[in-house]
Amino acid sequence: MKHVDLLIIGGGPSGLAAAKMAAESGVSSLIIERDTKVGGQLVKQTHMFFGSEKQYAKTRGINIAEILINDCKEHDDKISYMTETTVVGLYPDYVVTVMDRNHKYSKIKANTILVATGASEKVLAFENNDLPGIYGAGAVQTLMNVHGVLPGQDVVMVGSGNIGLIVSYQLMQAGVNVKRVIEAASVIGGYKVHASKLKRLGVEITTNMTVKSAQGNGALESIVVQKLDDDWQFIPGTEEEISVDALCISVGLSPLSNLLSMVGCEMKYVSALGGNVPVIDHSHETTVPNIFVAGDVCGVEEASSAIVEGYYVGLIIGNRLGKTHPHYERLIQDFTQQLDNLRSGPFGEKTRSGLAQLRGEQHA
Amino acid sequence: MLKTTGVPDKALILTRFPDDVILGKPKAITECYEPIPCNPCETSCPFEAITVGEDINTPPKVDFDKCTGCGICVYNCPGLAIIVAQLKNDKAYFKIPYEFIPMPEVGETVHAINRAGEIIGEAKIEKVTLRKKQDKTALIDVSTNTELIHEFVTIRRMR
Ligand SMILES: Cc1cc2nc3c(=O)[nH]c(=O)nc-3n(C[C@H](O)[C@H](O)[C@H](O)COP(=O)(O)OP(=O)(O)OC[C@H]3O[C@@H](n4cnc5c(N)ncnc54)[C@H](O)[C@@H]3O)c2cc1C
Ligand code: SF4
Numbered sequence A: 001m002k003h004v005d006l007l008i009i010g011g012g013p014s015g016l017a018a019a020k021m022a023a024e025s026g027v028s029s030l031i032i033e034r035d036t037k038v039g040g041q042l043v044k045q046t047h048m049f050f051g052s053e054k055q056y057a058k059t060r061g062i063n064i065a066e067i068l069i070n071d072c073k074e075h076d077d078k079i080s081y082m083t084e085t086t087v088v089g090l091y092p093d094y095v096v097t098v099m100d101r102n103h104k105y106s107k108i109k110a111n112t113i114l115v116a117t118g119a120s121e122k123v124l125a126f127e128n129n130d131l132p133g134i135y136g137a138g139a140v141q142t143l144m145n146v147h148g149v150l151p152g153q154d155v156v157m158v159g160s161g162n163i164g165l166i167v168s169y170q171l172m173q174a175g176v177n178v179k180r181v182i183e184a185a186s187v188i189g190g191y192k193v194h195a196s197k198l199k200r201l202g203v204e205i206t207t208n209m210t211v212k213s214a215q216g217n218g219a220l221e222s223i224v225v226q227k228l229d230d231d232w233q234f235i236p237g238t239e240e241e242i243s244v245d246a247l248c249i250s251v252g253l254s255p256l257s258n259l260l261s262m263v264g265c266e267m268k269y270v271s272a273l274g275g276n277v278p279v280i281d282h283s284h285e286t287t288v289p290n291i292f293v294a295g296d297v298c299g300v301e302e303a304s305s306a307i308v309e310g311y312y313v314g315l316i317i318g319n320r321l322g323k324t325h326p327h328y329e330r331l332i333q334d335f336t337q338q339l340d341n342l343r344s345g346p347f348g349e350k351t352r353s354g355l356a357q358l359r360g361e362q363h364a
Numbered sequence B: 001m002l003k004t005t006g007v008p009d010k011a012l013i014l015t016r017f018p019d020d021v022i023l024g025k026p027k028a029i030t031e032c033y034e035p036i037p038c039n040p041c042e043t044s045c046p047f048e049a050i051t052v053g054e055d056i057n058t059p060p061k062v063d064f065d066k067c068t069g070c071g072i073c074v075y076n077c078p079g080l081a082i083i084v085a086q087l088k089n090d091k092a093y094f095k096i097p098y099e100f101i102p103m104p105e106v107g108e109t110v111h112a113i114n115r116a117g118e119i120i121g122e123a124k125i126e127k128v129t130l131r132k133k134q135d136k137t138a139l140i141d142v143s144t145n146t147e148l149i150h151e152f153v154t155i156r157r158m159r
C-alpha cells in the first residue's frame, strides 16, 4: 500500500495553499483531486476577487488558481498529484480508498490527512424542478466560463447572494438576457457593489420573491414566481409567469463533509457555516487526531479565507510532523490576523458566530 | 433603496461627491457604501488618496486634495464601484470601468445610463484605454451634459 506523510483530499485553493506551506516546512504531500485538474472552484471565476493584496485581491479567480498552482510547482519534489481520482472512503486507521479515472480502486495510507473537499450547491424544492434548463449557478459558471457554452438566452436567477449576483453579471457579459434576480429574503444577500453593478445593466432585482413552479414540454419554457411576506409565506394573488429557457439556482452552499462523518469525526449542524461541519480546535484539527480540515468544508466562506486557512493548516501539519517552518511563529500570527481581519465586518458575522457555536460546544 | 434594489438613494450618492468647484478637476467617486472585506482601491492608488485603513471592512474615503483623477483605482476595484467625475467647459466628464465586448469606439454616441439602469440621455466616447496591466477591465473616458453629473454612472451602446 502506498504510504504518504500528508494526504490532501481536494485540490482547491485551500488544499493547494496547504501543500505549499507544508512543502516549505519540508513535508511531502499527495493531493487527490476528482476533477481533471486542480484549482477547485477558482477555475471558473472570471471576475476580480475581493480581500486584500495578501489574498490576491483584484486578481481574477482563474488567475489566482494559476498563482497557487505555480507556487506548488516550485515544490515539485515535495508535492505530487492524482487527478480524476475521487476519495470514496476515509477510515480510522488513516487509510483512504480512491477510485481513479479507470474506475480502479486502491488504498493509500497517510500519517496526516487534510480534508479540503469544499462545498456543494444546495437545491431548491418546487414543482418541476427537474426540467432540463434548470441549473445550479456553479454548473452555469462551468458551462460558460470553462466550456464556452451558453445555458440559454433568457434567464432568471434565484438567489441574490454573491454567487447569484456575480453569475448574473457573467451571464450578461456573455450576451445572455438576465430577466430578473429574485430573492426570498427582504434584502439583497450579497455585496451591494455587485447588486449595483447588475442594476446599472438594467437587471431587475426583486426581494421577497421566490419561484413557485416551472413549466415546459420536455424542457423549461416558463416559471411562475410569487411574492413572499416577511415570514416567507406566499402572498396569494401575486403569481407572475415569466418565460425563460434557463433558470439558475443559487441558494447557498453546504460543506462536503461526508468523508469526515464516515471516519467518525464529531460533527455539528451549524447553519451559519452552511450545514454539517466537523468540530475543530484552533489548529483546525478534527476530533480524530491528525485529521485536519481547511476551506469551505469546515464552513462556507470565500476563496480568500480558504487560501489563508490552507496556509495556516499547512504550517500546523508541518509542525505536527516534526518539520517546523523556518518562519513558523511569524506566519501563524500573520495568517491568524488576516483571517480575523477578513471576518471582522458584518459579512463575517455569520462565520464568527458559527465558529463560536462550534467551539463553544467543544469547550463545554 | 440600496438594500432591496441595488440602487443607492440620492442622498447617499451625494455623500461621495465633492462640491462643483473641486469637481473642476477630475476626482474619484467611490460608490462603496457597505462594510466589506476589501481594499484594492487603497493599495492601488499611487497618490495615497484613498484610505480604507487597518480594518479592511471600513468603506473607502477619498482625500480630494490628493486625488489627481488618474483613474487607476477605477479598473482596480473588483466591485467596479469607482468612477472619476469632472465638470469642465460646460460638460461633465467621466472615467468609467467597462467589461463588455465589443468595446465602444472613440467618437461614438452612446446612451447615458443612471444607477437604476435607465437611459437618461446621450454621451460621447472620448477615449478607450485597455493596457495589459488593466487585466481586461477597460477604462473609458466619456462626456455628457453637466446636469447629469450626479446621475450618470455608465454607458450602453445604441442598437
Ligand atoms: C459556484 C460557486 C461560485 C463561487 N463564486 C465565488 C466568488 O465569486 N468569489 C469568491 O471569493 N468565492 C466564490 N466561491 C467560493 C470559493 O470558490 C470557495 O470559497 C473556495 O473555492 C473554497 O475553496 P476550497 O479549497 O475549500 O474548496 P473548492 O474550491 O470547492 O475545492 C475543493 C476541491 O475538492 C475536490 N473534491 C471534493 N470532494 C472530493 C473527493 N471526495 N475526492 C477528491 N476530490 C474531491 C473538488 O473537486 C474541488 O476541486 C464560489 C463557490 C461556488 C461553489
Ligand atoms: S483617481 Fe487616481 S489619484 Fe484619484 S483616488 Fe483613484 S487612483 Fe488615486
Ligand code: SF4
Pocket (backbone or CB within 6 Å): A193, B030, B031, B032, B038, B039, B040, B041, B042, B052, B059, B060, B076, B077, B078, B079, B080, B081, B082
Ligand atoms: S476596491 Fe472597490 S469594492 Fe473594494 S473597498 Fe475599494 S471601492 Fe469598495
